[in-house]
Amino acid sequence: MARNREKEDVESRFNPPVSISMADSSISLLKLISILIIFVVGVVIGLVSSSHIDRYFTFQGDEFNFKNTYFDTEQFSHDGQKMVVNCDGEDCLSMESFVRLRNLNHRLRDDELFWRASFVPQKEELPFRRVPRVAFMFLTRGPLPMLPLWERFFSGQDVEKYSIYVHALPGFDLEVSNSSVFYRRQIPIAACRMGSVSLVDAEKRLLANALLDFSNERFVLLSESCIPVHDFPTVYKYLIESIHSFVDSYDDPTRYGRGRYSRRMKPDIKLADWRKGSQWFEMHRALAVKIVADTKYYTLFKKYCKPSCYPDEHYIPTYIRKFHGALNANRSITYVDWSQMGPHPATFTAGNITEGFLESLRNNGTRCSYNSGKTSICYLFARKFDPSALEPLLNITAQVMGF
Numbered sequence: 179m180a181r182n183r184e185k186e187d188v189e190s191r192f193n194p195p196v197s198i199s200m201a202d203s204s205i206s207l208l209k210l211i212s213i214l215i216i217f218v219v220g221v222v223i224g225l226v227s228s229s230h231i232d233r234y235f236t237f238q239g240d241e242f243n244f245k246n247t248y249f250d251t252e253q254f255s256h257d258g259q260k261m262v263v264n265c266d267g268e269d270c271l272s273m274e275s276f277v278r279l280r281n282l283n284h285r286l287r288d289d290e291l292f293w294r295a296s297f298v299p300q301k302e303e304l305p306f307r308r309v310p311r312v313a314f315m316f317l318t319r320g321p322l323p324m325l326p327l328w329e330r331f332f333s334g335q336d337v338e339k340y341s342i343y344v345h346a347l348p349g350f351d352l353e354v355s356n357s358s359v360f361y362r363r364q365i366p367i368a369a370c371r372m373g374s375v376s377l378v379d380a381e382k383r384l385l386a387n388a389l390l391d392f393s394n395e396r397f398v399l400l401s402e403s404c405i406p407v408h409d410f411p412t413v414y415k416y417l418i419e420s421i422h423s424f425v426d427s428y429d430d431p432t433r434y435g436r437g438r439y440s441r442r443m444k445p446d447i448k449l450a451d452w453r454k455g456s457q458w459f460e461m462h463r464a465l466a467v468k469i470v471a472d473t474k475y476y477t478l479f480k481k482y483c484k485p486s487c488y489p490d491e492h493y494i495p496t497y498i499r500k501f502h503g504a505l506n507a508n509r510s511i512t513y514v515d516w517s518q519m520g521p522h523p524a525t526f527t528a529g530n531i532t533e534g535f536l537e538s539l540r541n542n543g544t545r546c547s548y549n550s551g552k553t554s555i556c557y558l559f560a561r562k563f564d565p566s567a568l569e570p571l572l573n574i575t576a577q578v579m580g581f
């Protein structure tokens with residue numbers, strides 16, 4: 179109401195009670211118009227310089243209420259105490275949220291998450307002390323039967339040097355005590371409305387969640403049947419000091435390799451680009467960002483790599499070979515036994531767990547290339563271990579593996 183009255187007031191100034199006789203000559207009409215123009219200009223100048231117009235705009239401001247709230251002068255004053263923002267939960271933009279994410283919960287959809295995870299800082303100097311971390315990413319359907327072994331592996335180690343992520347099927351809650359290193363390390367997947375539970379989606383989701391922590395430097399994918407075959411300090415040093423990522427990537431000329439290629443991927447992916455490899459990768463942050471950021475090639479695989487082609491065996495090996503081959507060691511650091519020639523690798527049960535067997539996984543006499551040299555350590559992890567193998571493993575690790 180107040181605004182209307184104000185407006186009427188202003189309008190009355192624009193409509194002075196001047197009556198014009200239609201009988202006047204055109205010259206006097208012209209005169210009158212120029213006088214009118216000068217008058218109007220005068221009024222406007224007068225209004226602008228008067229406090230009156232200030233009040234007019236103030237009233238207009240009332241209409242845009244949100245503006246008043248957002249541009250509250252108090253919030254932007256230099257008085258630091260007024261700058262305090264009330265943040266519930268841990269979603270605030272703090273250094274902590276970049277450097278050490280304590281709470282893995284978020285409501286991002288996959289597309290939002292992948293976008294956010296693909297950020298790469300341009301500034302080289304860090305405003306914090308960065309201890310490079312190894313992200314251990316567990317891809318599991320349900321429980322982690324080897325969890326007690328992993329607990330022992332991490333026990334007493336520097337918590338700044340590792341982080342744990344667990345991706346389980348929707349609806350499964352990993353229940354561990356609050357003293358476990360796995361406590362609250364399950365990534366949210368209930369919120370990924372657009373997401374699917376395909377293996378590559380799950381791998382990308384794990385990578386993306388781990389990438390949110392800027393201290394994570396190496397990313398290793400593990401399954402519920404994986405075990406470590408070396409102690410944490412050895413694993414950490416091996417991965418952090420490696421100039422290569424460890425992604426199995428090879429050309430398989432049989433129908434289980436090249437036979438799964440689809441010509442419809444041309445010209446983006448040619449048969450010569452096509453690679454195969456175990457999905458249990460280990461990669462450097464630079465490669466992880468590329469995987470999470472890629473949409474084009476992943477979409478091609480989703481469309482044309484259908485059973486009996488499995489994207490989890492081809493997408494990452496092919497993509498990395500095509501664009502970042504020089505960064506890859508082209509071998510896996512997770513041991514698996516395919517010697518039985520079946521469709522699945524061998525599973526090791528309680529009876530297989532002997533000192534000799536574990537020693538052969540740790541060092542079987544071959545030497546593998548590492549950086550520019552050779553090493554007797556070819557594998558840091560091994561699969562597949564039956565839950566029955568846990569007890570004998572726990573019994574023997576201290577003397578064989580040193581943890």
Ligand SMILES: *[C@@H]1O[C@H](CO)[C@@H](O)[C@H](O)[C@H]1NC(C)=O
Pocket residue numbers: 356357
């Ligand atoms: C862990 O759980 C126990 C019992 O459930 C509780 O007493 C304790 O306060 C918890 N510790 C932390 C750090 O939350």
Ligand SMILES: *[C@@H]1O[C@H](CO)[C@@H](O)[C@H](O)[C@H]1NC(C)=O
Pocket residue numbers: 422499503504505506507508547
């Ligand atoms: C892995 O393969 C790529 C592509 O063939 C090659 O460029 C790279 O040097 C290989 N890595 C090692 C460590 O030999």
Ligand SMILES: *[C@@H]1O[C@H](CO)[C@@H](O)[C@H](O)[C@H]1NC(C)=O
Pocket residue numbers: 526527529530535
């Ligand atoms: C594991 O044990 C099974 C039967 O107990 C045996 O057939 C297999 O050869 C063993 N594997 C190894 C690597 O010793």
Ligand SMILES: *[C@@H]1O[C@H](CO)[C@@H](O)[C@H](O)[C@H]1NC(C)=O
Pocket residue numbers: 542543544
């Ligand atoms: C060691 O492991 C490699 C790779 O699995 C295998 O090819 C080789 O035969 C093994 N060597 C011995 C001595 O067991």
Ligand SMILES: *[C@@H]1O[C@H](CO)[C@@H](O)[C@H](O)[C@H]1NC(C)=O
Pocket residue numbers: 569570573
């Ligand atoms: C654990 O090791 C001890 C001694 O080496 C042995 O007597 C015992 O049977 C082992 N237990 C299991 C479950 O393997």
